[in-house]
Amino acid sequence: MKLFHGSCNANMNLVDLVVILGMIRMFCILLVLFKSWRYLIKYMSLTLTWCQILDIAGLQNEDGSFSGDIWGEVDTRFSYISILSLALLHRLDKVDVGKAVKYILSCKNVDGGFGCTPGAESHAGQSMSHIESMHFIILPMASN
Numbered sequence: 001m002k003l004f005h006g007s008c009n010a011n012m013n014l015v016d017l018v019v020i021l022g023m024i025r026m027f028c029i030l031l032v033l034f035k036s037w038r039y040l041i042k043y044m045s046l047t048l049t050w051c052q053i054l055d056i057a058g059l060q061n062e063d064g065s066f067s068g069d070i071w072g073e074v075d076t077r078f079s080y081i082s083i084l085s086l087a088l089l090h091r092l093d094k095v096d097v098g099k100a101v102k103y104i105l106s107c108k109n110v111d112g113g114f115g116c117t118p119g120a121e122s123h124a125g126q127s128m129s130h131i132e133s134m135h136f137i138i139l140p141m142a143s144n
Helices: 021-034 037-047 050-058 076-088 097-106 124-143
Strands: none
Touching: 050 076, 076 097, 076 124, 097 124
């Protein structure tokens, strides 16, 4: 997995996508600074380069999950952060949403909760990640 693709400048320090968890922290910090989602989205759209959007999309695995780092760790938190980031930037078209949904649903357990991977025990934080991911996938579809 490359950090930057094609002709992108490998020295960009704007957003460190080696660990995707940093992305959600950046959104939260910028939200506090901008105090408005509208301004945040406008700023992010202007700031994030095409290369970085491709990097987020490039974290999606064949099964629809997302890796959180260059070492390939898979956890639904990474799916949530990737989907949230791309949804806020109106770039969900860069990932296979169908596979992402299928993967998310494969993590559901008989107790109604979700685990971090298929077959893992239910966890409140993981369940929130799944529900929010589905929200950000379904919301754009409903508004069209």
